[in-house]
Amino acid sequence: MIRVAVLAVVLLGLATPASAAAGGSVALVTVDGVISPVTVRIVTTALERARSEHAVALIIQLDTPGGLERSMRSIVQEILSSDVPVVVYVAPTGARAASAGVFITMAAPIAAMAPATNIGAAHPVAALGGSFDKEMKTKVENDAAAFARTIAATRGRNVEWAEKAVRQSVSATEREAVRLHIVDLIADSTTDLLDKIDGRVVKTPTREVVLHTRGAAIRPIGIGFRDRVLNIITDPNVAYVLMMLGMLGLFFELSTPGAILPGVIGGISLILAFFAFQSLPISYAGLLLILFGVVLLIAEVKVTSHGVLAVGGVVAMLLGSLMLFDTPTAELRVSWWVILPTVGVTAAVFVVALAAGLRALARRPITGAAGMVGGTGVARSALDPTGDVLVQGELWRAVAEDGPIAIGETVRVTAIDGLTLKVVKAA
Numbered sequence: 001m002i003r004v005a006v007l008a009v010v011l012l013g014l015a016t017p018a019s020a021a022a023g024g025s026v027a028l029v030t031v032d033g034v035i036s037p038v039t040v041r042i043v044t045t046a047l048e049r050a051r052s053e054h055a056v057a058l059i060i061q062l063d064t065p066g067g068l069e070r071s072m073r074s075i076v077q078e079i080l081s082s083d084v085p086v087v088v089y090v091a092p093t094g095a096r097a098a099s100a101g102v103f104i105t106m107a108a109p110i111a112a113m114a115p116a117t118n119i120g121a122a123h124p125v126a127a128l129g130g131s132f133d134k135e136m137k138t139k140v141e142n143d144a145a146a147f148a149r150t151i152a153a154t155r156g157r158n159v160e161w162a163e164k165a166v167r168q169s170v171s172a173t174e175r176e177a178v179r180l181h182i183v184d185l186i187a188d189s190t191t192d193l194l195d196k197i198d199g200r201v202v203k204t205p206t207r208e209v210v211l212h213t214r215g216a217a218i219r220p221i222g223i224g225f226r227d228r229v230l231n232i233i234t235d236p237n238v239a240y241v242l243m244m245l246g247m248l249g250l251f252f253e254l255s256t257p258g259a260i261l262p263g264v265i266g267g268i269s270l271i272l273a274f275f276a277f278q279s280l281p282i283s284y285a286g287l288l289l290i291l292f293g294v295v296l297l298i299a300e301v302k303v304t305s306h307g308v309l310a311v312g313g314v315v316a317m318l319l320g321s322l323m324l325f326d327t328p329t330a331e332l333r334v335s336w337w338v339i340l341p342t343v344g345v346t347a348a349v350f351v352v353a354l355a356a357g358l359r360a361l362a363r364r365p366i367t368g369a370a371g372m373v374g375g376t377g378v379a380r381s382a383l384d385p386t387g388d389v390l391v392q393g394e395l396w397r398a399v400a401e402d403g404p405i406a407i408g409e410t411v412r413v414t415a416i417d418g419l420t421l422k423v424v425k426a427a
Helices: 002-015 037-052 069-080 100-107 134-154 159-167 174-179 190-197 225-233 236-255 261-277 284-302 308-323 336-362 368-372
Strands: 025-032 058-063 086-090 096-098 110-113 118-120 171-173 201-203 208-210 217-220 376-379 386-391 394-400 410-417 420-425
Touching (some): 025 037, 037 058, 037 225, 058 096, 069 100, 069 134, 086 100, 096 100, 100 118, 110 174, 110 190, 118 174, 134 159, 171 174, 225 261, 236 284, 236 336, 284 308, 284 336, 308 336, 386 420, 394 410
Parallel strands (some): 025 058, 086 110, 394 420
Antiparallel strands (some): 118 171, 376 410, 386 394
């Protein structure tokens, strides 16, 4: 009987949800911007910190227009497999969980939204090189829809809406999201959120946990300097400027070998830009148009086109800049306030720099043997027809071509024959 009683107590303990210690702390990490490989590092690090510090839960404060599908799946997998309860909180006011953010929000055991926020528009777009063909579009859409359905079903959310968010790009406000069982609740702040989720039972892969979050201390998890910098450069505007700066730097390095600094800056900028491009929906057609525009600007300086090539180069760069990020989401495109100054400055720099270079090439030499022709000097001895002249501080043997020249007269060099100058009287 004693053994049976002990066994019953053990089984009862296993069946009862574990209780998160009252008075514990709640970890908080902010995910703001495009979902990228950097975001995966931020979330993974936050989960590890929360686990090692025995946090009651981890709040992911989310505000994103979407991002890379592969990165989104990695974050979803981390959330689904986490033994630390995860709360995704779409905040602050005015924030959104669009595209990839829909999957991340629905994957959390508890999903909340701040007032005046929205969620939805999860239709997949091509990450590289333009749009999908019809067959590929169907495959990608079906795959994304199935992923959305399985996440929603796992968390007991609205499966039908999840599929519509993928196939029809539907969106919902925070109130609609609660009514449609897309998210669990609306919270005015993180403190309000902790009060409202207090006592909820969260199921993790290993156990069930009863949250005791009322009055818990919120411990923000800081983002490291490296991740903060990498997260900044994945902004489309920053990536675009880095690409243009990189092209200018390499151009100056190739046109003036040995300058070193422009090449170093250009190389670093291009590498950072390419890192950002792997997280953004790049159109190769737009990139080629920008490069073509640069070629036209270079040609304008070398070919007399009366401005036609320069205009064509600026137009090509503008069109390429608009097409560079192929996505309907405004946050993933380059702003006009960035495109116009960047294209204008780039065009001006190319035209001015190359024009100055060509003027320097066309300028008469002022050093060496060629630089002496046309120069003047003073006769140091009588030239009848040969004698000595002082030109550019050097004493030369000279031959007078237009008659005798007296000592002290000014002469002008007309030609050089070996080490002998041919001179005439200066007018």
